[in-house]
Amino acid sequence: MVRRDHLERAVLESLWGNPDGLTAPEVVDLLADRHLALTTVHTVLDRLRAKDMVVRERDGRVFRHRATRDREEMTADAMLAVLADSADHTLALSMFVRSVSPADAEAIRKALGGRRV
Structure with missing residues (x-):
């Protein structure tokens, strides 16, 4: 079982490496070695948003996520x-x-x- 804080950190690392933001499927692709489900990444992004660590903006039909702090x-x-x-x-x-x-x-x-x- 992957610890939640480790997964949050991995998602944040992905976002820090992409200042223009990422969609959830792009995060899944970047963390492919972890074999994460898209729903898992959505959950992590939602938790990070609740902690004010991530913001999301609509980009067409998807949401693009960015870290709020470096x-x-x-x-x-x-x-x-x-x-x-x-x-x-x-x-x-x-x-x-x-x-x-x-x-x-x-x-x-x-x-x-x-x-x-």
Whole structure:
């Protein structure tokens, strides 16, 4: 059984790779190695729409779906959600920053406007 979040992620990956959007049959074709039914893809797209992660627009007789946010925005959202679960944000951030690579630490410094981390 494929986990729902893995399937949602695969569909989002397909959409991120096609910024003009995809129809459900096009998603099925792109994920052909998963042997998904069209109804399954429709269900996943509907769930993603309910989460405001996907929008759909009519394109003739079909709907074209697009991701509402890019991969990096969703990664940042996931990181913030995990931090929100922490009882001690300062400790969690401290442990995170100490565990990143020097290159990532430099990227964090730049993102903070040069402030020392």
